[in-house]
Amino acid sequence: MEKKVIFHEEYCKSCELCVNVCPKKIIRIKDDLNRQGYHPAFVRDEDQELCISCALCARMCPDAVIEVYK
Amino acid sequence: MKPIYQRPKSLKQVVTHYCPGCTHGIAHRLLAEVIDELGIQGKTIGVASVGCSVFAYNYIDVDFQQAAHGRAPAVATGIKRVLPDRIVFTYQGDGDLASIGAAEIVHAAARGENITVIFINNAIYGMTGGQMAPTSLLGQKTTTSPAGRDARAQGYPLRVSELIATIEGARYVARFSLHNPQNIQRAKQGIKKAFSNQIEGKGFSMVELLSTCSTNWGLSPQNALKWLEENMLPVYPLGEFKGKEGE
Amino acid sequence: MSEPVLMKGNEAIAEAAIRAGCRFFFGYPITPQNEIPEYMSKRLPEVGGVFLQAESEVSSINMVYGAAGAGGRVLISSSSPGISLMQEGISYLAGSELPCVIVNMSRGGPGLGGIQPSQADYFQATKGGGHGDYRLIVYGPATIQEACNLMMKAFDVADKYRNPVMVLGDGMIGQMMEPVVFPDTSEVRLPEKPWATTGNEGRKSNLISSIILDPEELDAHNWRLQEKYNRIRENEVMYEVAHGDDSEWFLVAYGTVARICRKVMEQARKNGVKVGLIRPITLWPFPDKAFKDVVHKAKGFLCVEMSTGQMVEDVRLAVNGKAPVYFYGRTGGAVPNPKSVEKRLYEMISGKTPVVSDYWEKRGGGAAE
Numbered sequence: 129m130e131k132k133v134i135f136h137e138e139y140c141k142s143c144e145l146c147v148n149v150c151p152k153k154i155i156r157i158k159d160d161l162n163r164q165g166y167h168p169a170f171v172r173d174e175d176q177e178l179c180i181s182c183a184l185c186a187r188m189c190p191d192a193v194i195e196v197y198k
Numbered sequence: 199m200k201p202i203y204q205r206p207k208s209l210k211q212v213v214t215h216y217c218p219g220c221t222h223g224i225a226h227r228l229l230a231e232v233i234d235e236l237g238i239q240g241k242t243i244g245v246a247s248v249g250c251s252v253f254a255y256n257y258i259d260v261d262f263q264q265a266a267h268g269r270a271p272a273v274a275t276g277i278k279r280v281l282p283d284r285i286v287f288t289y290q291g292d293g294d295l296a297s298i299g300a301a302e303i304v305h306a307a308a309r310g311e312n313i314t315v316i317f318i319n320n321a322i323y324g325m326t327g328g329q330m331a332p333t334s335l336l337g338q339k340t341t342t343s344p345a346g347r348d349a350r351a352q353g354y355p356l357r358v359s360e361l362i363a364t365i366e367g368a369r370y371v372a373r374f375s376l377h378n379p380q381n382i383q384r385a386k387q388g389i390k391k392a393f394s395n396q397i398e399g400k401g402f403s404m405v406e407l408l409s410t411c412s413t414n415w416g417l418s419p420q421n422a423l424k425w426l427e428e429n430m431l432p433v434y435p436l437g438e439f440k441g442k443e444g445e
Numbered sequence: 446m447s448e449p450v451l452m453k454g455n456e457a458i459a460e461a462a463i464r465a466g467c468r469f470f471f472g473y474p475i476t477p478q479n480e481i482p483e484y485m486s487k488r489l490p491e492v493g494g495v496f497l498q499a500e501s502e503v504s505s506i507n508m509v510y511g512a513a514g515a516g517g518r519v520l521i522s523s524s525s526p527g528i529s530l531m532q533e534g535i536s537y538l539a540g541s542e543l544p545c546v547i548v549n550m551s552r553g554g555p556g557l558g559g560i561q562p563s564q565a566d567y568f569q570a571t572k573g574g575g576h577g578d579y580r581l582i583v584y585g586p587a588t589i590q591e592a593c594n595l596m597m598k599a600f601d602v603a604d605k606y607r608n609p610v611m612v613l614g615d616g617m618i619g620q621m622m623e624p625v626v627f628p629d630t631s632e633v634r635l636p637e638k639p640w641a642t643t644g645n646e647g648r649k650s651n652l653i654s655s656i657i658l659d660p661e662e663l664d665a666h667n668w669r670l671q672e673k674y675n676r677i678r679e680n681e682v683m684y685e686v687a688h689g690d691d692s693e694w695f696l697v698a699y700g701t702v703a704r705i706c707r708k709v710m711e712q713a714r715k716n717g718v719k720v721g722l723i724r725p726i727t728l729w730p731f732p733d734k735a736f737k738d739v740v741h742k743a744k745g746f747l748c749v750e751m752s753t754g755q756m757v758e759d760v761r762l763a764v765n766g767k768a769p770v771y772f773y774g775r776t777g778g779a780v781p782n783p784k785s786v787e788k789r790l791y792e793m794i795s796g797k798t799p800v801v802s803d804y805w806e807k808r809g810g811g812a813a814e
Contacts, residue, residue, distance in 0.1 A: 132199065138213065149378070183202045187379040190220055191214060192205045192206070192223070194203065195204050196201070197200065197202060239645070242644060243644060252656060259645070263653040266510075269503070272499065273511035275511060276471065276507070276509060276517075277514065277642065278511075279495045279508070279512060280469060280512045280515040281515050281516075284643065301500055301503075305500035
């Protein structure tokens with residue numbers, strides 16, 4: 129399955145601004161830490177099809193973590 | 199699938215030093231997007247100022263000069279006068295531009311210097327640790343206004359865009375906010391206009407971006423956006439103060 | 446070689462800069478150097494250059510930073526209080542290793558002081574001036590012809606070492622008129638500056654900066670700068686020694702004071718006194734060698750300045766205790782007259798300590814050195 133939304137976790141600082149702007153509320157925070165020591169944001173594979181590719185998350189992200197496809 | 203949103207080419211593939219949720223990151227990304235869309239990466243020269251964004255050159259992949267505190271518009275003037283066909287922008291915070299660099303920004307505008315100024319207003323000094331800025335709000339607690347900014351002792355917030363818009367040499371002056379995706383999109387259009395003006399030789403353009411400093415405001419990134427919306431927007435109204443379409 | 450023309454010092458210096466390929470000037474009005482920006486405002490547009498009067502000295506030196514970083518051949522001029530305002534920018538230029546030429550037609554201080562000639566900015570010019578460990582290459586011309594020659598050299602030296610160069614005039618140099626011959630500069634070619642911020646088309650991005658937060662890296666940067674300054678010390682020292690071979694007594698002076706001292710020396714030699722003159726042309730790097738060459742036979746050095754005693758400290762360091770070093774000075778625009786210098790010279794020769802200032806002498810007191 130091709131992903132609609134891809135998180136480049138290494139850039140993520142866990143600010144959660146993407147979580148709040150997602151109209152489908154499918155962005156979650158991982159329990160794991162990334163290399164910087166943050167819990168990165170992600171979308172579960174099974175939630176990918178719920179994504180409407182609105183890219184609000186990518187526009188809000190201060191760290192250019194997110195790529196969006198349609 | 200076709201891409202809707204990708205990391206701009208002009209944004210280096212590195213992790214920034216900014217705090218989580220810091221809107222500097224959004225402003226950087228918008229700048230990089232505009233540089234990419236206008237196809238000017240190879241001919242753009244940035245001027246980094248003193249403040250958290252002093253390392254902007256580590257993130258935006260264009261030639262850069264790092265300026266002394268407040269002097270970015272003077273440095274940009276020097277570059278532009280030597281290389282009039284290049285695109286020159288400054289990236290300055292409110293301490294840098296509205297306080298120590300007040301003379302430089304006013305006179306760059308008065309000369310109609312054909313440069314683009316990105317002005318980050320987060321109502322506080324970030325890098326030095328949360329001191330009061332000329333743009334701090336009345337009542338705002340900072341490390342140098344611990345009881346809250348008091349107009350009788352510390353004066354009033356400076357509305358820089360309104361001030362610069364009164365200057366004949368300024369071609370485009372606008373204030374946007376980075377507190378939600380809709381406003382971020384508008385800000386991007388403003389930045390693009392400010393760069394397009396320079397490409398077309400129209401003269402001085404400044405875009406003020408209302409921004410957050412969650413660390414020094416003592417708020418979570420999300421609450422900082424809310425604080426901006428509720429407290430800064432009434433003091434710093436958004437809009438194009440000069441150079442609207444048709445003007 | 447062109448024909449000699451009679452020119453005012455400031456205008457000749459400005460013309461020399463243009464002939465050296467300078468095409469960018471930033472400045473702010475201040476007496477006694479206003480003829481330089483005025484001349485540039487007329488001449489630079491004629492040669493396709495840019496003249497810009499800034500809103501302050503603070504801005505003008507930062508415009509120089511931008512222009513130099515963009516690869517331009519840049520001149521800035523001012524006088525003492527204005528140069529003080531530029532010190533932050535000069536420190537940034539030195540830290541970022543940007544070439545430019547700075548003219549200081551210095552006047553009496555401290556504070557607003559006066560507008561007459563002075564040499565009281567020697568410390569500021571040669572010891573750093575702004576914050577941090579850095580040096581300017583500093584020329585102290587004694588004639589307008591020399592000022593022109595040094596102006597032309599200054600741009601090349603600035604580019605060669607990527608370092609700011611100061612031409613330190615003493616007000617008199619700027620205001621008087623003398624005949625000057627401009628060397629042929631039709632062959633002037635500006636060096637390539639691959640480090641300049643001109644847009645990253647086809648290469649990696651360039652950066653002009655002086656911020657280095659890592660202590661180890663900043664330490665290395667400073668010692669690398671010192672290596673450069675040592676190269677400058679080895680290669681760029683300039684001075685003149687008159688009658689070094691047979692002299693036992695030496696007058697030491699730079700700039701226009703050296704002209705006065707030369708007259709005194711010539712008169713004294715007619716009277717059979719074995720006196721010579723040491724005239725530093727580079728004030729930094731200081732010509733220690735000129736003193737080392739004669740110190741073994743020298744009975745005394747009399748340093749004359751339009752200050753309360755600044756270069757004399759470098760003379761003492763160069764002489765290193767091997768002979769007595771005396772000082773005589775006037776300040777605030779008062780120029781030492783030959784009679785007074787002669788008097789101090791004979792005081793020294795007769796075994797007395799020369800009185801340091803006419804002011805103290807009149808009052809019968811003051812700290813004799």
